[in-house]
Amino acid sequence: MQVLVVGGGDGGVLREIARHSSVECIDICEIDKMVIDVSKKFFPDLAVGFEDPRVQLHIGDAIEFLRNAKEGMYDAIIVDSSDPVGPAQELVEKPFFEMIARALRPGGVLCNMAESMWLHTHLIEDMISICRQTFKGSVHYAWTNVPTYPSGVIGFLICSTAGPPVDFLNPINPIEKVEGSRKSSRELRFYNSEMHAAAFALPSFLKREVSVLRDSPTSVGRVYV
């Protein structure tokens, strides 16, 4: 498995990917080297993710990085970027998602941080709409609780490209069976299979918005949100 992390300079996402022994290579493209330096100094428990030998660090603009990436080379791409203002604005626009889809193999998956359902409903709608046009496998929205984030939640856009179907709600390797999780001295404190499935339950107001989008003539692909 080849995985790409966009952003994620604190190292936390790397640390969690590294639990999975099936992963052979983890590219990370972070635009701001200082994020990494600060994390190494003040958040060693997160920055430990950079110590895995499978990690390849690229400092630079992910748009540029993806433009040069070989078509279909990644099994999974995880976007852990800052909020979509200023330089990160491009990361919620269509060309970026098209580049992601191009870099994924058939049936490859994207997990993209996608704001708060309470505060950014319209932005979420726009992102879902773009992803439906771009990802011909499936498009889901999920969320979980993060006490320190505004409104206490963070959402995720979870998509797959056309190819072998991906059952996001029922992972082939549930986290409890992942070897790296059992062996690791660092026990998971929050995430488990029940929390995984629960993350896909959406409040009615979000389901309604999403179903309006589903029925619009621009919608493409199978959608299970």
Added chain:
Amino acid sequence: MQVLVVGGGDGGVLREIARHSSVECIDICEIDKMVIDVSKKFFPDLAVGFEDPRVQLHIGDAIEFLRNAKEGMYDAIIVDSSDPVGPAQELVEKPFFEMIARALRPGGVLCNMAESMWLHTHLIEDMISICRQTFKGSVHYAWTNVPTYPSGVIGFLICSTAGPPVDFLNPINPIEKVEGSRKSSRELRFYNSEMHAAAFALPSFLKREVSVLRDSPTSVGRVYV
């Protein structure tokens, strides 16, 4: 069905109970009349709950009210109280839960607001431990996201007394089938059957705490948390 609300002076819980046509009588015992007056003035969308003809308002101390309540008279009791400091401290202690259990019919249910899993883990453990000793049916913990609450969540203790078993995760009348919900001009914006089931998924740190409690010699009754 006979329902009792403890606290809940804003009227929101009443409004939601009133959707259910099976409910014949809703007693509410609120200690602070001013909460009701303020809600009627500034939050008419919540206070509308008091307009249902089945509502019987009692201004006073719920401890006193429950002491005088007929044994086994309620099918459900919902505790929507303030945080357990000062006068509300008694509402997280054993005698209160014993009075609740006494006022419920066999197989009757309690839903009790139960703090934040992030901020009050020990208090939650204590409440679960007390409820296991008191409620001989089942004891669950559930939670959902409320953006305006500290840490973005609120929890619930959901218990039943000995008697006909209650399957809390799979309600006999899912909310989508409740007549009052279909007819009402006020559509549900958040709650639905998927969100209901998802609320019972617990993060690993809470599951672990809870399973330690379950294995302690004081634990009594069947527990599904």
